[in-house]
Amino acid sequence: MHLMRFAVVPCAAAAALALAAPGQATPGVVEVSAVERAEFIEALHQVGISFADPAQAVAVAEAECGLAANGETSLELLNDVIEANPGLSVADAARFTTIAAKFYCPHQLQSGSSK
Numbered sequence: 001m002h003l004m005r006f007a008v009v010p011c012a013a014a015a016a017l018a019l020a021a022p023g024q025a026t027p028g029v030v031e032v033s034a035v036e037r038a039e040f041i042e043a044l045h046q047v048g049i050s051f052a053d054p055a056q057a058v059a060v061a062e063a064e065c066g067l068a069a070n071g072e073t074s075l076e077l078l079n080d081v082i083e084a085n086p087g088l089s090v091a092d093a094a095r096f097t098t099i100a101a102k103f104y105c106p107h108q109l110q111s112g113s114s115k
Contacts, residue, residue, distance in 0.1 A: 032103060040103040047095045049088075060084070061100035068101070068108055 032040070040061065041054045051057050064077050072080075074097070081093040088096075101108060 036103060040099065043099045043103070044096065047092075047099070049092055049096055061096075061104050064097060064100050065105035065108070068105060 037054075037058055040058065044050070044057065060081070064080065067080070068074075068077060077097050078090070078093055081096055082088060082090065085093070
């Protein structure tokens with residue numbers, strides 16, 4: 001089981017979050033309920049990914065989808081997760097990114113966009 005820190009949000013994600021207008025949804029991110037957030041966290045746990053702060057994991061997932069909507073490629077998103085969590089394997093970073101996309105930006109998966 002790998003413990004994700006999520007202590008350092010990638011610079012691009014931090015910038016995207018800082019530039020987002022207050023009270024507006026992040027572009028490309030699906031609004032999810034508390035139940036869906038719990039399902040997201042459970043899906044991560046099921047593949048052996050755990051973390052100290054579930055809210056931070058959710059924030060990173062939302063930021064990734066916002067970055068994807070702004071044109072960041074799948075490889076760039078994967079690198080963001082790895083850079084922020086150097087103890088995380090490439091496989092687990094890919095799992096996190098895939099699960100985040102499934103819950104927070106499924107329309108990007110449906111369009112077949114692998115950029």
